[in-house]
Amino acid sequence: MSAPLRVAVLVGSTREGRFAPVVTQWLTGHLGQRDDMRADVVDLTETPLPTVLPAFGQEPEPAASQALGLVTPRLAAADAFVFVTPEYNHSFPAALKNAIDWHNQQWHGKPIAFVSYGGLSGGLRAVEQLRVVMAELNAMTIRNTVSFHNAYAAFGPDGRVDDPAVEGAAKAMLDQLAWWGHALRDAKSARPYAA
Numbered sequence: 001m002s003a004p005l006r007v008a009v010l011v012g013s014t015r016e017g018r019f020a021p022v023v024t025q026w027l028t029g030h031l032g033q034r035d036d037m038r039a040d041v042v043d044l045t046e047t048p049l050p051t052v053l054p055a056f057g058q059e060p061e062p063a064a065s066q067a068l069g070l071v072t073p074r075l076a077a078a079d080a081f082v083f084v085t086p087e088y089n090h091s092f093p094a095a096l097k098n099a100i101d102w103h104n105q106q107w108h109g110k111p112i113a114f115v116s117y118g119g120l121s122g123g124l125r126a127v128e129q130l131r132v133v134m135a136e137l138n139a140m141t142i143r144n145t146v147s148f149h150n151a152y153a154a155f156g157p158d159g160r161v162d163d164p165a166v167e168g169a170a171k172a173m174l175d176q177l178a179w180w181g182h183a184l185r186d187a188k189s190a191r192p193y194a195a
């Protein structure tokens, strides 16, 4: 039995009054039931990142380095990711793109699953755009997703989702993430990822 996968859950929304915690807690509830995964929730409201990138070849400013110090090591340590993302104007939030752009090799050779939410589209357009972005960063995006359409109505007051189809979708997605997470972790231990 190999060590559990370290799964960083990256929370995409930093909006005041956001719905993101409801979706994130639903996800961490599922991750907590698995022996093969350990979750680390990276919430960009708790560890905000600056939005000004350094010039090419320059180190970040001290304040930026300090902020990155609370995020970067956790992304680096992750074997796999789940992005929790809403849809904003047919895409994903700027805070999430900012966190992605601050990093590079931390994404390499790692699988990423998506839990999305929004209005009628359930955040699927955000996810499709994220697939393109993360391919540029040598990450492997998982086919199956969980998407919450009309998200506010999908969760009960206790944060639970009373829908067997959603439970099945979550299991399928996390099983795929586990397969890719183990496969890529094993591969990198045999041969460092070369991008």
Ligand SMILES: Cc1cc2nc3c(=O)[nH]c(=O)nc-3n(C[C@H](O)[C@H](O)[C@H](O)COP(=O)(O)O)c2cc1C
Binding pocket: 013, 014, 015, 017, 018, 019, 020, 021, 086, 087, 088, 089, 090, 091, 117, 118, 119, 120, 121, 122, 123, 151
């Ligand atoms: C700036 C903005 C743009 C949005 N654009 C869309 C959209 O294009 N499609 C959609 O289905 N929902 C859209 N929504 C609705 C959000 O997906 C929904 O309110 C979701 O709960 C936002 O996530 P959050 O509350 O965690 O920030 C938008 C919301 C905001 C704030």
